[in-house]
Amino acid sequence: MRLLVIGGTSFVGRTIVSDALGRGHEVTTFNRGLTGKDIEGVEALRGDRSTDEGLQQLAGRAFDAVIDPGGLVPAHVLRTARALAESAPFYAFVSTTAVYQAWNTAGTDESAATWPGVADEDGDPADLARLGVRKRGCELAVEQNYGLDACLVARAGLIVGPHDNVGQLPWWLTRIAKGGRVLAPGDPARRLQLIDVRDVSTFVLDQVEARAGGIHNVVPDEPNTTMGRLLDDCVRATGSNAVPVWMDEGFLFSQGVQPWAELPLWLPDGPDTAGFWAVSGAGAKAAGLRTRPFGESVRDTWEWLRSGGEVQTTPGALPFGLSSEKEQQVLAAWDARPAA
């Protein structure tokens, strides 16, 4: 197939491009030339889809499908979808499960209420505070121009794997590789649901090749690891002597430790988050999604980091992680706490 990938140089797009080339497709990428490098073997077009003039390079070109892995601003996606609706008959958009409004129950499926996105909303891609609303606006921009039969909306859950451009798993791997006693949050049995970027890529390309339109939550059908297993996998992958020290959430709050931002992937228990790691992936599974064992994602992410890989976060993303000074203070406070 002749595939056009918008972007294609960072994480999800990069993986899709590399896999598409491996499948023998002709791949054209379209980006500004600011992030990463185009993968060898693509035809690289330069342009900026934040303006009408920026899409000129696409005029007069025809493709079998467009894949848009990184759209964050509805107006940019709308412009792209409008420009290509006549020249590329299928559009695959990588969205996010953040489009759903509520996380209070497990089993959120594709029919759950989404944020009210607006297809022509413009703005700064670095403004990530309204990610869910804006990604929904991007979905609508594609749906309005292609119709649901000719577009794939792949609502990915939290994505991990080589070339990660967010940084949660890389932070844990890097911390654990340093060894020693590691502050570990909450209940080690808390279940997590994480998807490998290569499984997202395989699913998207399979659907594109089959021209199978529809909306899918691209997540493992069941939570596929726990916080405890994740840290154990990190210890195994890095060969470290690290020993997790599990602390209850109340203690961590009393020490001013920030969930998620300081200890990545730690989302405290609560009624509003009960379904966060238990989204339904049944629809994608029925459509062919297969997910690898999570330990493989941890191992391969470490291999990537060890071979010089660096997390290149997107503009607007906040850095993750607890400082080692704060971690030592909290560990000391834990050791000094009065016996229960």
Ligand SMILES: NC(=O)c1ccc[n+]([C@@H]2O[C@H](COP(=O)([O-])OP(=O)(O)OC[C@H]3O[C@@H](n4cnc5c(N)ncnc54)[C@H](OP(=O)(O)O)[C@@H]3O)[C@@H](O)[C@H]2O)c1
């Ligand atoms: N990580 C997660 O846990 C997670 C979870 C759910 C969903 N997602 C979604 O997955 C996607 C990840 O995308 P990615 O960053 O990995 O995609 P990518 O395609 O690998 O990288 C983003 C690309 O967009 C290009 N780009 C940015 N602004 C542009 C513009 N104005 N015109 C043309 N090209 C532009 C960048 O290149 P230039 O800068 O050179 O133009 C870059 O090549 C996002 O949509 C995210 O919402 C992520």
